[in-house]
Amino acid sequence: MTGRAGFLTRAWRAGAARGTASLVGAALIGAGCLAWAAEPAAHRGWAGFALFLAIAGVAAGVLRLALAAVPVPEESYLVSMPLRAWLRFGEILRQVPWEEGALVAILWLEVLHRARPWHTAVLGAGLIAYLLTTHLAESDASVGALRPQARVLAIGAGLLALGAGAGMLPALTPGAGSALLRLLAAGALIVAAGLVLPHAAPRGVGAGSSGYTKGDAEPGASLERGGLRRGEPGGKIGQAGR
Amino acid sequence: MALMPNGPALDGPGHKLKLHWRSSRHARRLLTLGVAGVFIATLARRPEYAGVAAPALLLLAAGRVQRRPLRVTVRVRPSSGRAFEGESVAVDLLVEGHGDAYVRWTLHPGLVIDPVGGTTADGAQARFIISPERWGRRPIGTVDVVLRDRWRLAEGHATVTLPRLDCYPAPADQRTTVVLRRLPNRLGEHPARTSGEGIEFFGVREYVPGDRQRSINWPASTRRGRLQVNTFAAERSQDVVLLADATSDVGAPGSSALDLALRGVAAAARAYLDARDRVGVITYQWGGASWLVPGLGRRQVYRIIDSMLTSPVLANTVLANTVLANTGGYARGTSFRRLPRAALPPGALVVVFSPLIDQRFVEALRDMRERGFTMLVVDVLNAEPPDRRRSADRMARRIWRMEQEAIRFSLRELGVPVVHWDGVQSLDLPLAGHTRRPLAARR
Numbered sequence: 001m002t003g004r005a006g007f008l009t010r011a012w013r014a015g016a017a018r019g020t021a022s023l024v025g026a027a028l029i030g031a032g033c034l035a036w037a038a039e040p041a042a043h044r045g046w047a048g049f050a051l052f053l054a055i056a057g058v059a060a061g062v063l064r065l066a067l068a069a070v071p072v073p074e075e076s077y078l079v080s081m082p083l084r085a086w087l088r089f090g091e092i093l094r095q096v097p098w099e100e101g102a103l104v105a106i107l108w109l110e111v112l113h114r115a116r117p118w119h120t121a122v123l124g125a126g127l128i129a130y131l132l133t134t135h136l137a138e139s140d141a142s143v144g145a146l147r148p149q150a151r152v153l154a155i156g157a158g159l160l161a162l163g164a165g166a167g168m169l170p171a172l173t174p175g176a177g178s179a180l181l182r183l184l185a186a187g188a189l190i191v192a193a194g195l196v197l198p199h200a201a202p203r204g205v206g207a208g209s210s211g212y213t214k215g216d217a218e219p220g221a222s223l224e225r226g227g228l229r230r231g232e233p234g235g236k237i238g239q240a241g242r
Numbered sequence: 243m244a245l246m247p248n249g250p251a252l253d254g255p256g257h258k259l260k261l262h263w264r265s266s267r268h269a270r271r272l273l274t275l276g277v278a279g280v281f282i283a284t285l286a287r288r289p290e291y292a293g294v295a296a297p298a299l300l301l302l303a304a305g306r307v308q309r310r311p312l313r314v315t316v317r318v319r320p321s322s323g324r325a326f327e328g329e330s331v332a333v334d335l336l337v338e339g340h341g342d343a344y345v346r347w348t349l350h351p352g353l354v355i356d357p358v359g360g361t362t363a364d365g366a367q368a369r370f371i372i373s374p375e376r377w378g379r380r381p382i383g384t385v386d387v388v389l390r391d392r393w394r395l396a397e398g399h400a401t402v403t404l405p406r407l408d409c410y411p412a413p414a415d416q417r418t419t420v421v422l423r424r425l426p427n428r429l430g431e432h433p434a435r436t437s438g439e440g441i442e443f444f445g446v447r448e449y450v451p452g453d454r455q456r457s458i459n460w461p462a463s464t465r466r467g468r469l470q471v472n473t474f475a476a477e478r479s480q481d482v483v484l485l486a487d488a489t490s491d492v493g494a495p496g497s498s499a500l501d502l503a504l505r506g507v508a509a510a511a512r513a514y515l516d517a518r519d520r521v522g523v524i525t526y527q528w529g530g531a532s533w534l535v536p537g538l539g540r541r542q543v544y545r546i547i548d549s550m551l552t553s554p555v556l557a558n559t560v561l562a563n564t565v566l567a568n569t570g571g572y573a574r575g576t577s578f579r580r581l582p583r584a585a586l587p588p589g590a591l592v593v594v595f596s597p598l599i600d601q602r603f604v605e606a607l608r609d610m611r612e613r614g615f616t617m618l619v620v621d622v623l624n625a626e627p628p629d630r631r632r633s634a635d636r637m638a639r640r641i642w643r644m645e646q647e648a649i650r651f652s653l654r655e656l657g658v659p660v661v662h663w664d665g666v667q668s669l670d671l672p673l674a675g676h677t678r679r680p681l682a683a684r685r
Contacts, residue, residue, distance in 0.1 A: 071361075099267075100270065100271055100274040103271065103274050103275050103278060104274065104278050107275075107279070107291075111286055111288075117288075120288070120291065120293075121290055121294070124279070124294030124297070128275075128298065131268065131271050131272060131275065131298075134268075134271070135267075135394060139390070140362070140364075141344075145344070145394070148392045148393065149301060149393060152297075152300050152301055155300060156297025156298075156301070157297065159293055159297065159300070160293040160296055161293070162293060163290045163292050163293015163296060164290045166289040166290070166293070167290035183283060183284070183292065187292060
């Protein structure tokens with residue numbers, strides 16, 4: 001790998017673009033889930049409020065991720081009013097669980113429509129992807145960090161498909177009994193999966209299974225950026241540590 | 243839990259930290275999705291919502307079976323315990339006993355500690371580069387250690403308190419030195435006004451038996467008809483006492499009068515010690531002065547800066563430094579008469595770094611001058627009262643200026659040269675008028 005390609009690879013591994021990619025991904029997936037659940041527009045059951053809540057939750061969640069790296073001054077007593085207002089805004093942004101609110105609002109928007117199992121299943125997959133991408137963005141990790149969860153996520157996808165299939169099955173006889181039967185079947189599937197899960201999950205994670213790229217844990221990575229070499233700091237004065 | 247490491251080596255004994263585990267935001271979000279899906283599935287009797295809840299609940303259930311370490315060992319090693327202002331220091335961190343958990347470090351730098359590069363790092367080992375902005379004994383700050391299990395559903399938190407860093411004032415630039423006209427009879431590098439064994443030409447005299455033949459001045463011998471020999475100036479050293487005025491600290495932080503005084507003292511100490519002079523320091527504050535007797539050698543620079551930083555007048559701490567315990571001390575009183583003879587040797591050159599604001603300090607300078615010390619004052623005042631519109635404020639500003647001019651005039655009348663230094667340019671510039679010729683003490 002030469003020239004520009006090599007540089008781009010190094011920059012990508014160093015995490016310069018990873019945070020931005022995760023952030024953009026979270027924003028796009030969140031907006032996609034929102035649009036998927038809200039279309040077509042419903043006009044009952046507080047649909048407008050749920051839509052507002054979902055938009056606010058997704059937007060504020062993305063804003064929180066984008067502003068996570070902005071440092072907060074230790075001393076906030078003698079700061080100006082605009083700066084104090086900004087600090088207060090940042091504090092609210094960090095403390096309120098925006099994503100949880102967005103999840104509930106999006107599910108509520110989906111509930112307002114008539115039953116459409118395949119549509120709901122796609123939304124469920126999108127919501128899981130939204131949560132995972134949001135977590136990657138806030139922990140500044142790569143997609144590889146989710147590798148240990150891949151098997152469980154695959155089982156979850158199977159259950160999601162089963163749930164959608166159960167929803168699409170025609171009732172044997174019309175009435176509440178058949179619907180309850182389907183619900184019990186889906187619940188039994190979840191319980192069964194929970195029981196077999198300890199056997200399905202991988203026991204240990206080797207050194208190579210870490211999702212972090214090598215640049216993350218390199219102690220000398222920041223050193224190279226600063227142009228510093230070991231033993232250089234304080235060298236004018238004396239030996240390391242008195 | 244806080245840690246105060248006392249071992250500089252990463253391979254030394256570590257410090258055990260208790261981890262406080264709690265569910266992560268990711269887990270709370272998954273729980274919200276799972277509970278909401280099951281709730282809707284139950285109420286609306288739609289099994290597809292149970293399918294929506296299934297992946298989230300599966301992930302949560304899988305995360306419950308993980309083992310998490312309750313304690314970890316963290317080792318801390320700063321690359322140096324001392325640094326100049328603006329110099330970079332690396333702090334290495336290592337965590338042990340974390341198992342297969344992911345480790346994330348977040349640095350919270352202390353006051354006037356500037357992080358160079360990022361403040362977060364991942365991995366079992368991390369290195370943070372910091373740079374102190376202002377002199378003093380500074381706590382580097384704290385580092386938050388966050389361990390995440392491999393399902394990223396729980397986070398263990400601990401806090402490490404980083405050790406202190408002795409930040410020395412960055413010395414100003416000074417290469418030339420002021421030399422006294424009368425030097426003590428001690429071997430050194432300054433050409434004295436007596437003949438001796440130096441290398442600088444002093445004069446010509448008639449040859450006497452015992453003179454070396456190589457010192458015969460043949461042109462002069464030819465002209466005078468008798469053998470003449472060259473004589474050379476003796477080389478002497480001088481005692482220099484640097485006097486830092488810590489009575490008032492005016493000006494913007496980072497370029498205040500005290501900042502400039504300490505940087506000037508550090509620069510002067512380096513320059514005079516390079517010229518093989520004996521250099522000591524006195525740090526003056528209201529009610530007393532701490533001192534370090536003049537000494538020789540490169541290490542004296544650091545002793546001088548240490549004495550200023552550990553001085554009770556600056557650090558408000560007891561004198562714990564062993565160097566000071568042997569060769570320094572603290573004297574109460576506003577006069578320098580109480581100082582021991584070793585701290586202020588007779589005939590020493592006294593270089594004063596002061597904003598000349600405190601009247602008692604000026605009186606102490608006058609007293610010292612009347613006792614016969616040769617002095618040179620470097621004025622480090624670069625601030626003025628604020629310029630306001632009110633006539634009373636303008637009048638006060640004018641009176642203040644006149645007072646300052648009067649103080650400097652009175653010192654000059656006593657034979658004490660006063661030069662102004664702005665802290666930006668080299669100290670050689672304001673001292674140029676006194677470094678080109680020996681400084682004479684007028685009686």
